[in-house]
Amino acid sequence: MHIPEGFVAPQVYVPAYAVSMGLALYGFRKFKERLSERSIPRLALLSAFAFILSSLSFPLPGGTSVHGVGVAPLALLYGPWTAYLCMCLVLLLQAVLLGHGGITTYPVNALAMGFVGAFSSYAVHRLFAKKSNAPFLAGFFSTLLSALSVALLLGVHPYLFTDPSGRALYFPYPLGITLPAITLSHLPVAVVEGLITQAVVGLLRRRNLEG
């Protein structure tokens, strides 16, 4: 799902930075409210776990890549704000340490994978709270909705940013291509993400290790 550098317009990523950083600050305040002495190490290591999951990426012919997100277990165990904060951290370190994604695409990735991913998984889990496979559904739908939001954000670029000759200036493919290419290709990833969420959340809860 990572978008390479140069494809997102500054008119999109600058406001996205403002929104994502504002949300991260709010998330950080929420996180501090429930801070205990073990929360920081656990959050750091859960972030590292999410990093490993999301490092397994495969290139896609729609212009991005397929990989696990790892945000759903964090959202179900620590709440969506904390999960969003962790994803901001993971995505930042991915961009800086590994060159996955980039500095211009960071806020778009943070909002799509972090914010949409965390809140959708939390909402879906609450919706199906009585079902035993609620964590699976949370992981599955969070991945699909994250992919959908990336497809929407990229797909609007050719409508907004073209020169007089009709040449695209940033991401070139319209919604008609990005929506099916990105969301359909993320179906198997969503299944894997759901299975991982079910396993991790189940194991942590059995061991009573929630934050």
Place this chain on the structure above:
Amino acid sequence: MKDKVLLFLYMAGVVFVSSLSSPGHLLFIFFLLLLAHMPSASRRRLRRRVKPISLALLTTLFISVPYALWTGHYSYLSLLALRALDIMLLTLLALSRINLYSALSFSRSLSQLLVLSSSYILLYRRLFLDFLQALKSRSPEGIKGKEFVRFSEGVGGYFFERFLRDSEEVAEAMKSRGLDLD
């Protein structure tokens, strides 16, 4: 403070470069950035920089070549490739001069989270790459799907156990050193 200012200048530079849509201007900036990289261009550093740049360039071409062929806008290729290269070179230049931990140290708990996360990410990533190398050496004919799933399960279980153990150890270590939180 110096790192925070440099980070701000770097971000302003990225916005400027990404707002340019003339390949000529982007080419000029590309040469300027190459010159800026010259003083620190040892062979080892160069090798470390070539890999992420070529990967980013390949991805960019992977996306832009079909569009250029489909629409006949061949200048789109140079526009996107140069823009991606400029941003990458600018980022590498900034990262070699900015202490990211200091630039992002807005609070003590955030700094602790950043340092802990990055150090464990690097540690686990190295371990993960070792596991992957071991799998490759056991599969001279290439890794098959079933094999990869089994590998992922084993590695996932291992790392999960380590996360649990290490988080307890780190919490105890922080407590014993009197590292209070904000």
